[in-house]
Amino acid sequence: AQSVTQPDIHITVSEGASLELRCNYSYGATPYLFWYVQSPGQGLQLLLKYFSGDTLVQGIKGFEAEFKRSQSSFNLRKPSVHWSDAAEYFCAVGSTVGGADGLTFGKGTHLIIQP
Amino acid sequence: DAMVIQNPRYQVTQFGKPVTLSCSQTLNHNVMYWYQQKSSQAPKLLFHYYDKDFNNEADTPDNFQSRRPNTSFCFLDIRSPGLGDAAMYLCATSRWDTEAFFGQGTRLTVV
Numbered sequence: 001a002q003s004v005t006q007p008d009i010h011i012t013v014s015e016g017a018s019l020e021l022r023c024n025y026s027y028g029a030t031p032y033l034f035w036y037v038q039s040p041g042q043g044l045q046l047l048l049k050y051f052s053g054d055t056l057v058q059g060i061k062g063f064e065a066e067f068k069r070s071q072s073s074f075n076l077r078k079p080s081v082h083w084s085d086a087a088e089y090f091c092a093v094g095s096t097v098g099g100a101d102g103l104t105f106g107k108g109t110h111l112i113i114q115p
Numbered sequence: 116d117a118m119v120i121q122n123p124r125y126q127v128t129q130f131g132k133p134v135t136l137s138c139s140q141t142l143n144h145n146v147m148y149w150y151q152q153k154s155s156q157a158p159k160l161l162f163h164y165y166d167k168d169f170n171n172e173a174d175t176p177d178n179f180q181s182r183r184p185n186t187s188f189c190f191l192d193i194r195s196p197g198l199g200d201a202a203m204y205l206c207a208t209s210r211w212d213t214e215a216f217f218g219q220g221t222r223l224t225v226v
Contacts, residue, residue, distance in 0.1 A: 034214060043119075043205055043217040044158070090157060096211060102148055102172075103215060105157035 002027040002093050006106035013081050014114045021076040021109050023091035032094040033074040034103065035065055039087045047089075050074060061085070086113045118142050119218035121206050127224045128196050136191040136221045138206030147189040148215065149181060150205040158205055164189060193223075201225045 003026045013019050025031055032051055036044040048059025055067040065076045074091060088110050092103040120139045128134040138147065145166050150158040162171045164183045178200070180192045193200055203222050207215040 036217075041203075041220075041222065043121075043219040044207075045217070046214050049214050101170075102160035102163055103158075105159075107157045108155075 002031075002095065002104045004091050004093050004104055004106035006089075006091055006109050008109045009107070010110045010112065012112040012114055015083055016080050019076075019078045019081045019085070019111070021089050021091075021111070023074045023076065023106060024072050025074060025091070025093045026072065027093055027095075029095070031074075032096060033065075033067060034092045034094065035059065035063070035074075035076050036090045036092060036105075037061075037087050038090065038108075044090065047076070081111075081113055083113045083115070086111055119206055119208055119216050121204075121218035121221050123221060124219060125222045125224070127226060128193075130197065130225055131195045134193050134196055134223070136193075136204050136206075136223070138189045138191075138218055139187050140208045140216075141187070142208055142216060143186060144208035144210050144213070144216070145186065146209045146211070147183060148207040148209075149179075149189070149191050150207065152203040152205055152220070154202075161191070196223070196225045198225050 005024045034049045035047040038044050047063045048057050050057050050067045058064050063078050067074050088108045090108045091106045094103045095101050122137050148163040149161045152158040161175045178194050182190045203220045205220045206218040209215040
C-alpha cells in the first residue's frame, strides 16, 4: 500500500527566509507525486507535480520540488517566502499520471510566516 | 472561471437527517472523486467514478453513497449523518493523464 509521510506538523519561517517542507513516500512502482496547498476553509490548489523526466520540477508561486528516488523523497522548496504563503501544504502520491485511482495524502504541514 | 464547483459551501444538517452535497465540473473530465477531510487531517478518498464505473474505497462507511447522473455532475449522499461525519468534503476531477482539480469544498456541520 502506498503512503506519504510529512514529518513536520508545523513549521515557522520568517518572511523572506528560505523554506523546505519534507515529504517521504512509500510506493512499489513509479510514483506520481504532487504538492497541494490549502488556505483555511478552501479547497486544494496544485503547486507542482512530478510524473517523469527532470527530477527538479518547478511550480507556481515560486515553488520547486526535487524527486530523489534513492531517498524516497519529494521535498518542496522556496527560496524566499512571503506572508501569503502561510497555509497548509499537502504532499500526495498517486498510482497513475492523473491519480485516477485517487491520491494518498500526507497529514500536511502547517506553515506559519513570521513578520 | 470556476472549474469544479461545489454547492453549498457550508451545510448544516441535523443528526440522522439525510443530506446531499453536489459537485459540478466544466472540465469534461471523466474521473470524479469525493474526499473527506476532518479537521487538521489529510483528505481521505471516499470513492470515485471513472466514467460511469463506481469505485468505493474499502473503508468508506455504508452511510455514504454517491451518484453521477452525467459527466458534469456528481452527488454525495449521507443517509444518516452522525456527529463524526462533520468534515470538509472535497470534490475533485481529473482525466487519466492530468492532475486532479479540486473544488472549494463543502463544510458539513452536524447538529
